[in-house]
Amino acid sequence: MKKFIFGIITLIAMVAILPPVYSDASNKKNTPSDTDRRKAGYIFLEALRQRENDSIDAFFELLRHAHRLDPDNSVISYYLGCCYVTMDNSNRDIAEKGYQLVKTHFDNVPTDYDEALVYANVASHLGHNDEAITALDTLVKLFPDKLDARIMLADAYARSRHFREAIATYDSLESTEGKSLPLSLRKINFYMALNDTTGTIDEGRNLYRSAPDNATYNLLLGNIFMQVGMQDSAMHYIDRAQQLDPENGMTYLSKAQIYYNDGDSANYDKQIYQALISKDLDVENKVGVLTDYIKQLLAERDSSQRIDNLFKVLITQHPHESEIHKLYSRYYATLQDYEKAAEQMEYVTDIDPSNAENWNLLIMFNLIAEDYPKAIDAAQKALEYNPDSIELYQSIAPAYFQMKEYGKAIATYRKALQIADSTDYMLRSSLTCGMADAYSELNDTTQAYDCYEEALQLFPDNDLALNNFAYFLAVRNMELDRAERLSAEAVRISPESPTVLDTYAWVFFRKKEYSLALAYIEKAVKNCKEENAEILEHYGDILFMNGQFEKAVENWEKALALNPESDILKRKVEYKTYFNE
Numbered sequence: 001m002k003k004f005i006f007g008i009i010t011l012i013a014m015v016a017i018l019p020p021v022y023s024d025a026s027n028k029k030n031t032p033s034d035t036d037r038r039k040a041g042y043i044f045l046e047a048l049r050q051r052e053n054d055s056i057d058a059f060f061e062l063l064r065h066a067h068r069l070d071p072d073n074s075v076i077s078y079y080l081g082c083c084y085v086t087m088d089n090s091n092r093d094i095a096e097k098g099y100q101l102v103k104t105h106f107d108n109v110p111t112d113y114d115e116a117l118v119y120a121n122v123a124s125h126l127g128h129n130d131e132a133i134t135a136l137d138t139l140v141k142l143f144p145d146k147l148d149a150r151i152m153l154a155d156a157y158a159r160s161r162h163f164r165e166a167i168a169t170y171d172s173l174e175s176t177e178g179k180s181l182p183l184s185l186r187k188i189n190f191y192m193a194l195n196d197t198t199g200t201i202d203e204g205r206n207l208y209r210s211a212p213d214n215a216t217y218n219l220l221l222g223n224i225f226m227q228v229g230m231q232d233s234a235m236h237y238i239d240r241a242q243q244l245d246p247e248n249g250m251t252y253l254s255k256a257q258i259y260y261n262d263g264d265s266a267n268y269d270k271q272i273y274q275a276l277i278s279k280d281l282d283v284e285n286k287v288g289v290l291t292d293y294i295k296q297l298l299a300e301r302d303s304s305q306r307i308d309n310l311f312k313v314l315i316t317q318h319p320h321e322s323e324i325h326k327l328y329s330r331y332y333a334t335l336q337d338y339e340k341a342a343e344q345m346e347y348v349t350d351i352d353p354s355n356a357e358n359w360n361l362l363i364m365f366n367l368i369a370e371d372y373p374k375a376i377d378a379a380q381k382a383l384e385y386n387p388d389s390i391e392l393y394q395s396i397a398p399a400y401f402q403m404k405e406y407g408k409a410i411a412t413y414r415k416a417l418q419i420a421d422s423t424d425y426m427l428r429s430s431l432t433c434g435m436a437d438a439y440s441e442l443n444d445t446t447q448a449y450d451c452y453e454e455a456l457q458l459f460p461d462n463d464l465a466l467n468n469f470a471y472f473l474a475v476r477n478m479e480l481d482r483a484e485r486l487s488a489e490a491v492r493i494s495p496e497s498p499t500v501l502d503t504y505a506w507v508f509f510r511k512k513e514y515s516l517a518l519a520y521i522e523k524a525v526k527n528c529k530e531e532n533a534e535i536l537e538h539y540g541d542i543l544f545m546n547g548q549f550e551k552a553v554e555n556w557e558k559a560l561a562l563n564p565e566s567d568i569l570k571r572k573v574e575y576k577t578y579f580n581e
Contacts, residue, residue: 032070040070047079059083067101078105078115085122099126110138113146124156132156140169147173154186163190167199179210181217188224197228208237215245223254231258249274249281253289269306277313286314287323294331307331322351322358329361338369349378356386363395372399388419390427397434406438413438429459433468440472448472463500466490471503474510483507498524502535505542514545533562537569549575 032040047062063080070076084098099122105112106119116139123132136153143149150173157166167190170183177183184207191199204224208217222237235258242251256271272293276286294307311328318324329344342365348358359382366375379396386392393416400409413435420427436451452469455462470487473479487504494500501524508517521542524535536559544552553575560569 032072036069037073040066040073040076043069044073044076044079074105074108077101081105081122082118085125095126099123099128103131106135110135111142113139113143113149117149117152120152120156124159129156129160133160133162147177158186158190161193163194166190179207181207181220185220188220192227200224201228213244215241215248215251218244219248219251219254226254226258226261231261234258245280247278247280249276249278249285252278253281253285273310276310277317279317283318283321283323286318287327290314290327294327294334320351322348325351326358326361329365333365338365339371341365342369342371342374346378349381353381354385356382356389356391359386360391360395363392363399367395367399367402370402372403375399376403390416390420393419394431397431397438401434401438401441404441406441409438410435425458426462429455429462429465432458433462433465436465436472437468440468445476461493463490463493463497466493467497467500467503470507474503474507477510480507480511484511496527498527498532498535501527502538506538509538509542509545514542517542518546531558531562533559533566536562537566537572540572544575 043062043066047059047066050056050058050062060083063076063083066073066076067080078101081098081101081104084094085102087094087098102115102119102122106116110116116135120132120135120139123129123135133153133156136149136156139146139149140153150169154166154169154173157163157169167187170187174180174183184203187203188200191203201224204221208214208221211217218237218241222234222241225231225234225237235255238251238254238258241248242255245251252271252275256268256275259265259268259271272289275281275289281289290310293310311324311331314321314324315328325344325347329341329348332338332341332344342362345358345362345365349355349362352358359378362378363375363382366372366378376396376399379392379399382392383389393412397409397412397416400406400412413431416431417428420431422428432451432455436448436455439448439451442448449472452465452472455465456469459465466486467490470483470490473483473486484504484507487500487507490497490500491504501520505517505519505521505524508514508520521535521539525539528535536555540552540555540559543549543555553573556569556572556575560566560573563569
């Protein structure tokens with residue numbers, strides 16, 4: 001049980017000595033005896049002593065015992081009720097039981113100010129907002145000089161959408177305390193919720209009149225006018241706020257919004273730039289503003305030079321703010337400049353090397369940029385801070401694979417399997433499949449075959465393992481009927497995947513079922529978002545065996561353009577000379 005939190009209770013120690021406060025006992029079947037009341041008082045004092053010693057379990061049990069002896073003692077009920085309400089328990093019935101016990105004390109002694117505030121808070125928390133309003137209204141009348149009860153009452157009115165009553169309560173506060181920004185902001189929000197434009201403007205003007213040279217008050221009034229479409233008045237007060245406080249970045253943002261509403265992009269850019277270089281605007285706001293600005297410029301297909309200049313200014317101002325470098329990295333990623341995206345992420349990982357997500361982004365950008373040594377280097381550094389990160393191993397192994405360092409890829413997959421959850425069959429299947437692919441590239445047929453088998457035993461619906469195992473068998477002319485079944489299952493799971501369709505076509509090609517092969521390879525080519533050398537070469541081979549020789553050569557030529565180092569493709573393209581003779 002966690003430690004309980006209560007309001008300030010005074011003179012509680014006297015509860016065992018003073019006469020207890022009783023609820024209406026006439027309806028009780030069993031009235032506590034004087035002996036039980038005295039016992040309850042002593043037990044309660046011991047409970048308080050246990051609480052002072054942080055023995056919360058003992059405190060709670062003693063309270064329960066005291067309450068059983070004297071359920072009419074509302075002070076004991078109050079404490080026990082607070083225990084029930086603040087328990088780490090999602091059981092609504094227990095919370096309601098606690099609420100009723102706390103309410104008992106308020107009903108009996110509404111003049112206990114702090115306890116009454118706790119009761120009102122509990123009532124609001126449990127959705128009894130009308131009862132909270134009643135309690136707080138009682139307190140305001142009993143204690144007209146207590147400000148926190150008035151504030152809570154206004155908030156309770158607002159929660160019930162009684163905005164006029166909330167405003168009136170704040171007005172009564174202001175009559176004694178004077179105007180203040182927090183109270184005016186709340187009232188403005190309530191007027192806006194009521195769609196009361198006149199009230200909203202009047203409240204802004206009243207705050208402004210209380211201190212006409214306050215830049216914040218001028219800015220607030222300007223923003224109110226902007227919200228209601230009075231752009232000239234808005235600009236007047238925002239201009240004045242800017243004159244009073246030239247370093248206030250929010251004034252530039254407000255003016256930028258007015259220019260944006262007017263379609264004045266040149267002045268909009270100037271104000272955004274001034275806001276971003278302002279020393280007064282915090283980094284979180286700057287990142288938010290720049291994010292929106294970038295989205296707008298990218299949507300308009302505008303020049304990126306302005307964005308680059310802004311980033312350079314911000315990085316000069318805040319060289320060690322990782323969020324700015326991260327945003328710059330994502331901006332470059334949007335432009336598909338993954339090398340520069342990785343460069344910015346390097347700054348981020350230098351600033352905060354313990355964040356695994358940042359390392360994963362850096363590794364991903366290096367992998368996409370096909371800078372595999374940098375990806376591996378980043379992953380190795382990341383492992384120093386996150387030694388048990390499966391995701392990092394899953395990045396390193398494919399990088400080794402792409403570098404044709406298949407032995408290192410296999411070793412990395414084995415390390416990953418050692419730390420992977422033994423019950424995470426999908427993950428273990430994926431890692432084992434990766435190991436099988438590496439063994440396949442090493443022409444270790446036995447190990448590759450066994451690993452593919454194991455991957456599918458772990459997770460039979462692993463479409464990558466199904467596809468790669470089928471292709472492994474097809475290229476070796478092994479168990480072609482089984483290859484067909486495996487590939488068909490992969491197609492069932494991923495029916496639109498060009499890679500999966502290409503494998504299915506290639507299995508039929510190996511089985512010399514060329515018409516079926518042609519049907520599936522054509523679908524694979526159609527589904528390719530970008531031309532793929534291997535699929536185009538297969539397309540050419542299948543076309544050739546279907547007697548479409550010229551079209552076969554056309555596709556071999558396309559494949560050769562994508563893979564100019566292939567001697568096999570060069571020889572295939574030479575068939576063209578036979579057709580031209």
